[in-house]
Amino acid sequence: MSARKPPTERQRRLGAELRKMREHVGLSLTEAAAIHRTDKTTISNTESGRFGVSADRVRVWAANYSCPEHDYVDALAEMARERRVSTTQWWDEYRDAIVATSLDLAEMEHHATALRGVQITHMPGLLQSEDYTRAVFEQTVPPLTPEGLECRIAFRMRRSEVLDRAESPRCTFLIHEAALRMQFGGAKVVSKQLDHLLEQSERENVTVRVLPFSVGAYPSAGSSMHYACGPVPQLDTVQLDVPTGSTFLHSETHLANYRAMLDRLEQLSLGPERSRDFIREAAQQHGA
Structure with missing residues (x-):
């Protein structure tokens, strides 16, 4: 059996x-x-x-x-x-190669009706270019094997295909200025990543908003998170990154607190057009 x-x-x-x-x-x-x-x-x-x-x-x-x-x-x-x-779903192909919580994250994104998130030091996973993703995973401790590195990169690229679906979730990504300044892979890689971010921000289902350093203090500073909306609010899910993968929260209190936090951060962030201008300026500085 x-x-x-x-x-x-x-x-x-x-x-x-x-x-x-x-x-x-x-x-x-x-x-x-x-x-x-x-x-x-x-x-x-x-x-x-x-x-x-x-x-x-x-x-x-x-x-x-x-x-x-x-x-x-x-x-x-x-x-x-x-x-x-x-x-069988596409992430099942990675079941023996990727930690289970990463598979759960892909499943969560697949079923979400909308996605909201805030990133402090990294680009949102769904908006990362391949070279940027490689630079991020090259910092994994302990280091990944060459095969493991390529597997993780391929998995993250497959995750981003959720944005290409006919009925893809509407996404709002809040990105702190720190993530725009971090030199993962060097200035050239980051410059191309920011160009990729601008391209993705033009999608009808994607909104990118920047939290500049000038915002100062804000709720849960230093914490990145991913919020997936379900078919009804009771089935929303919060995903947080932890050293071993991901943890998922869905109590009524957690959901209410994180919704309020995201609402507050959206109020503090730059609007979509001003955010694109801000990202263009950052890309030019990296490319200088």
């Missing part, structure tokens, strides 16, 4: 939402099992993402929990349906 694959972040999220629904009405695992006519082990494994669940069962459990939010339940049922269909 083949080993069961560990659940993805999206699968764990579905289970976590079912757990929140149960806890919201104050039911224990034993009480929920009696209502659903199953056993508490099944419920526990489903809530942890270890067991799959059908779309029909999601709807039955939601009804048993008296959940009134139909759009939310429909979105959860669709997540359950996706797992049952279990089609």
Whole structure:
């Protein structure tokens, strides 16, 4: 018998939402099992993402929990349906070569209806040129093998293809001036990266806004983050970079705090046109 694959972040999220629904009405695992006519082990494994669940069962459990939010339940049922269909996605090709949290990040971006993010010292991953990406990954500790380096670069380039889809997510990237000044790969690489950034900012679905040094203090200074909007606000996700890969947050408090932070940073940032002028000036300085 083949080993069961560990659940993805999206699968764990579905289970976590079912757990929140149960806890919201104050039911224990034993009480929920009696209502659903199953056993508490099944419920526990489903809530942890270890067991799959059908779309029909999601709807039955939601009804048993008296959940009134139909759009939310429909979105959860669709997540359950996706797992049952279990089609192979492009990131599955990298399952034995890339850390699981990076695969989860690609999956999150694939399903997002909109993406928002703030970067302090690096260009947003989806807007990086290949040479810039190479320069970033060459600083990895411990160093990547030549094969590992090429794999990481290829994976990041594949991630950026989400912007090319017919129904691609609308993206807003807030980039601190520090990221424009960092010399990853040297002035020539950075100059070309900034030209690439300007090209990407012309996409209809991409907005780039700069946070200049003159802004001074701002919320969560020093922290980069990626915010993916789901089909309903309850299914939004925050992704943060950590030394081992990524961590994902989705509690109501986290989502509210990070939405407020992004709203505040957008208010502080330069508008899209002024940001493009600012990036052009930075590119000229690197190329001088």
